Amino acid sequence: MIDIVPVAVEEDLVRVRQKVRQWAATYALSTLKTVKMQTAASELARNILVYAGTGTVFFSAIDGPRREFQIIFEDQGPGIADIEQALQDGYTTGSGMGIGLPGTKRLVDHFEIVSAPGQGTRVIIAMRI
């Protein structure tokens, strides 16, 4: 199964967080893991809204050595030139605190980012179920 939530307006962030709650409940994720995934999803979906304007969030469960609840955040926005810099605590090109990316990375079991100028951005996060 897969769920897809488009992100284009503020209210979509609430929808993304709700979807995380639903999936977390389905896989009986602990309260702490659920809160962490909700918070991470909120940060990454907001980044889509702020920096790319629109994008898409994909929810799925993947089977590997261990089962994981995975969320992919994808946009066709401006992309990120220096990913290492973007992952530094406090680094922002906007009016934020530069917490979203580094903070999210700390919250989840798996974090991956693929981005380049003009190529959009894709962030993959996952939590072991």
Add this chain to the structure above:
Amino acid sequence: MERIPILKIGDLLLVTIQLDMHDQLVMDLQKDITNMVRTTEAKGVILDISGLDMVDSFIGRMLGTIAAMTAVMDAHTFVVGMQPAVAITIVELGLPLGGVHTALNVEKAIERLRAWGKIEAESDDEAHEGD
């Protein structure tokens, strides 16, 4: 228009957040609280977030801004009822919540405000309960 209600009890403003707020609602709340502290000259603001199941950087920023703005007007802002999982997540996320006072619940926040002399004691007995 949708709005989070703010309750005025004596010198206190009490706000209970029970739903997943979209950004505009968060911005409106910030504005409403600061306006109300100004007009009512409240000495304390208590935000009960026990109904919130996550605090991201956006909401965290709002809490910090409310604390800073109310401090300028000589009022203290308390955040109460934060769920343990939310507190742990805030720390790992790296969200600075400096300037925001926290307490276990509304009663504890009121005790502290009384002990600081920010609000009047209901009776002599209760005034000495705080730690």
